[in-house]
Amino acid sequence: MFKDLDPLLHSQLRLAIMSLLMSLESAEFTFLKEKTNSTAGNLSVQIDKLSEAGYISVEKSFKGKKPLTTCKVTPRGIKAFEDYVNTLKQYINK
Amino acid sequence: MFKDLDPLLHSQLRLAIMSLLMSLESAEFTFLKEKTNSTAGNLSVQIDKLSEAGYISVEKSFKGKKPLTTCKVTPRGIKAFEDYVNTLKQYINK
DNA sequence: TAAACTAGTTTATATTATAAACCAAAATAT
DNA sequence: ATATTTTGGTTTATAATATAAACTAGTTTA
Numbered sequence: 001m002f003k004d005l006d007p008l009l010h011s012q013l014r015l016a017i018m019s020l021l022m023s024l025e026s027a028e029f030t031f032l033k034e035k036t037n038s039t040a041g042n043l044s045v046q047i048d049k050l051s052e053a054g055y056i057s058v059e060k061s062f063k064g065k066k067p068l069t070t071c072k073v074t075p076r077g078i079k080a081f082e083d084y085v086n087t088l089k090q091y092i093n094k
Numbered sequence: 095m096f097k098d099l100d101p102l103l104h105s106q107l108r109l110a111i112m113s114l115l116m117s118l119e120s121a122e123f124t125f126l127k128e129k130t131n132s133t134a135g136n137l138s139v140q141i142d143k144l145s146e147a148g149y150i151s152v153e154k155s156f157k158g159k160k161p162l163t164t165c166k167v168t169p170r171g172i173k174a175f176e177d178y179v180n181t182l183k184q185y186i187n188k
Numbered sequence: 189t190a191a192a193c194t195a196g197t198t199t200a201t202a203t204t205a206t207a208a209a210c211c212a213a214a215a216t217a218t
Numbered sequence: 219a220t221a222t223t224t225t226g227g228t229t230t231a232t233a234a235t236a237t238a239a240a241c242t243a244g245t246t247t248a
Contacts, residue, residue, distance in 0.1 A: 001129050001130070001131070002106075002110045002113075002129075002130060002131070004106070005106050007234095007235090010104070010106065011235080011236075012096075012098065012099050012104065012236090013236080013237090015185050015186075016096045016185060019096075019184075019185045019186065029195070029196070030194085030195070030196095033195090033196095035095050035096075036095070036096060037095070037096070038237090039237075039238060039239090040194095040195070040196055040197085041196085041197075041198080041199095041237075041238060041239075041240090042236070042237050042238070043196090044195095044196065044197055044198085045197090045198090045236080045237080046236085048197095065244080065245065065246095066194065066195065066196095066244085066245075067194085067195055067196065067243090067244085068195085069195080069196075084186075085186045088182070088186065090113075091109050091110060091113045092109075092113065092178075092179045092182065101203095101204090105204080105205075106205090107205080107206090123226070123227070124225085124226070124227095127226090127227095132206090133206075133207060133208090134225095134226070134227055134228085135206075135207060135208075135209090135227085135228075135229080135230090136205075136206050136207070137227090138226095138227065138228055138229085139205080139206080139228090139229090140205085140206095142228095158214095159213075159214065159215095160213085160214075160225065160226065160227095161212095161213085161225085161226055161227065162226085163226080163227075189248100190247105190248090191246105191247085191248075192245100192246085192247075192248090193244105193245080193246070193247085194243100194244085194245075194246090195242105195243095195244090195245100196241105196242085196243090196244105197240105197241080197242075197243105198239105198240085198241070198242090199238105199239085199240075199241085200237105200238090200239080200240085201236105201237085201238085201239090202235100202236090202237080202238095203234100203235080203236075203237090204233100204234080204235070204236085205232100205233085205234075205235085206231105206232085206233080206234090207230105207231090207232085207233095208229105208230085208231075208232090209228105209229085209230075209231085210227105210228080210229070210230085211226105211227085211228075211229090212225105212226095212227095212228105213224105213225085213226090213227105214223100214224080214225075214226100215222100215223080215224070215225085216221105216222080216223070216224085217220100217221085217222070217223085218219100218220085218221075218222090
């Protein structure tokens with residue numbers, strides 16, 4: 001009856017990160033931090049988890065002299081997000 | 095940007111329970127257990143939490159000689175569920 | 189050159205979900 | 219009759235998770 005919800009996406013902050021990345025080419029750490037209203041620590045942890053699952057790719061570089069972390073959703077992440085949304089519909093429609 | 099998701103509803107099993115109760119007059123413990131595919135222990139705990147939040151009402155009686163736990167969603171529960179769904183849409187509709 | 193700020197990471201803690209262990213009564217098998 | 223299993227749960231222990239606090243390395247500002 002109820003399919004399992006991907007636990008990696010069924011988390012407020014990770015879902016917010018993925019939601020943003022689904023509609024953007026890429027996003028910087030500081031941008032995600034601001035938009036999700038999260039602490040840097042929490043964001044860092046959740047980005048790692050999404051990255052380890054292969055849902056996003058993370059690139060570390062420099063913007064001038066400051067470190068710059070850039071995130072992009074991967075095809076696998078897009079698939080996972082879409083599956084999650086479809087599964088969720090079982091729970092919330094009707 | 096992203097409103098907080100009610101943590102009481104943002105839980106697979108509790109969401110499944112509420113989802114079922116939203117479309118039924120009432121439901122028995124054993125029915126919920128079967129439909130949600132949960133263990134009795136887990137279900138018992140989550141029913142308590144929903145009940146303590148006032149999202150559902152729980153009535154304990156007997157069916158013949160066997161104990162019977164019956165659950166119903168409350169108006170407050172309906173409101174919370176609808177709010178949750180609306181908030182969730184911010185996350186999943188691009 | 190000390191203080192404060194930026195852009196993070198690591199680690200500790202508090203919360204949560206979950207199943208295992210338990211209980212009382214009833215039904216079933218011996 | 220009386221063990222034994224099943225039903226319908228509850229309580230408790232454990233494992234997983236989310237989150238913030240503490241920390242780091244370098245940079246800018248006073």
